[in-house]
Amino acid sequence: MSQPMLQLKNFGKNFGAHVALADVNIEVQEGEFLFLIGPSGCGKTTLLRMIGGYETPTFGEIVIAGKVMNDVPLEQRNIGMVFQNYALFPHRTVWQNVEFGLRMRKLPKDERNERIQEALDMVELGGLGDRYPRQLSGGQRQRVALARVIAIRPDILLLDEPLANLDRRLRDIMQVELKVLQHKLGITSIYVTHDQDEALTMADRIAVIDKGRLLQIGTPDEIYNSPKTTFVAEFLGDATSMKATSLAPSEDGQCRASLELDPTVEILFDTDLDIPEGQPLSLSFRPERIQVAPPSSSKMNRLSGSIEFVSYFGSHVFYELKIGSEDIILKVKESIPNGHQKHRVGETLEIGIESRHIIATKD
The missing domain is CATH 3.40.50.300 (P-loop containing nucleotide triphosphate hydrolases)
Structure with missing residues (x-):
């Protein structure tokens, strides 16, 4: 060079x-x-x-x-x-x-x-x-x-x-x-x-x-x-971050973590980081990588929350979901080709997130 x-x-x-x-x-x-x-x-x-x-x-x-x-x-x-x-x-x-x-x-x-x-x-x-x-x-x-x-x-x-x-x-x-x-x-x-x-x-x-x-x-x-x-994940583009603790890998070697807001919720994620069991983590989710109402046969990570706010943009909407009892708001993007939003404030919405779309950081 x-x-x-x-x-x-x-x-x-x-x-x-x-x-x-x-x-x-x-x-x-x-x-x-x-x-x-x-x-x-x-x-x-x-x-x-x-x-x-x-x-x-x-x-x-x-x-x-x-x-x-x-x-x-x-x-x-x-x-x-x-x-x-x-x-x-x-x-x-x-x-x-x-x-x-x-x-x-x-x-x-x-x-x-x-x-x-x-x-x-x-x-x-x-x-x-x-x-x-x-x-x-x-x-x-x-x-x-x-x-x-x-x-x-x-x-x-x-x-x-x-x-x-x-x-x-x-x-x-x-x-x-x-x-x-x-x-x-x-x-x-x-x-x-x-x-x-x-x-x-x-x-x-x-x-x-x-x-x-x-x-x-x-x-x-x-x-x-x-x-x-x-900080970089949240500053460049939309991202919601949640505190978690790493668990032992799954039987097939998949990285796992439990969420601090609900330790019974297990999240599978992909990363190149060296993460020992018990490591505090931050897991970040981008709204466009989240799927609304995933099929039951899907192997995605699943979460659900109450819709607190809806932002309408014509071609898509953003749902802001309250996850768990803490004040954690997860932003979710859904495309609406016909211009009509499907879900309203107050509804409970189930979402899915593929392991490859979860960002793990150790800070």
């Missing part, structure tokens, strides 16, 4: 006595689209700002294209950043906004004009160079911010929740456009978001951060289907 475009080695940041980030180790390949995701305050934006040179790391190394960059000032790093609020100059035209970074680099006028036109064409704003930001829609302003960065031809593109201020419909459109554009340009890109759907839809790989720690990094498929912790 070729040398990574970006390496973070034992990277971290303290603000006084507060540890914002600790022991972050990440490698990003050239052309890769990496997403940093986690709850508010987890350290993802701090990490992005340190890569860009806006913050200084307390410890560790940042290496870009083989060169240690810790002491290289922001203006000497060939890095572009797109902010959540776009950071456009309101008194300058679209053309002048895109030109700004090129003027700072003292490029000749002919080259500036060529790059500006190329960048605006890439974001489909080629005929709007004489307009001002106030004359543009939210999506168009976001494209101007992207064009301004594209024009400088950065080694790395940093994006800090760039779609957060757009409405849902426009955000969905821009997700596709941004992913296509990143693939076309081939720029190594790092994107901060707290939106799980955005990360799963757009990323080549996802890095999950919580409380300043990198919990897991992998492809969307790996993160979603094989989370290493309960």
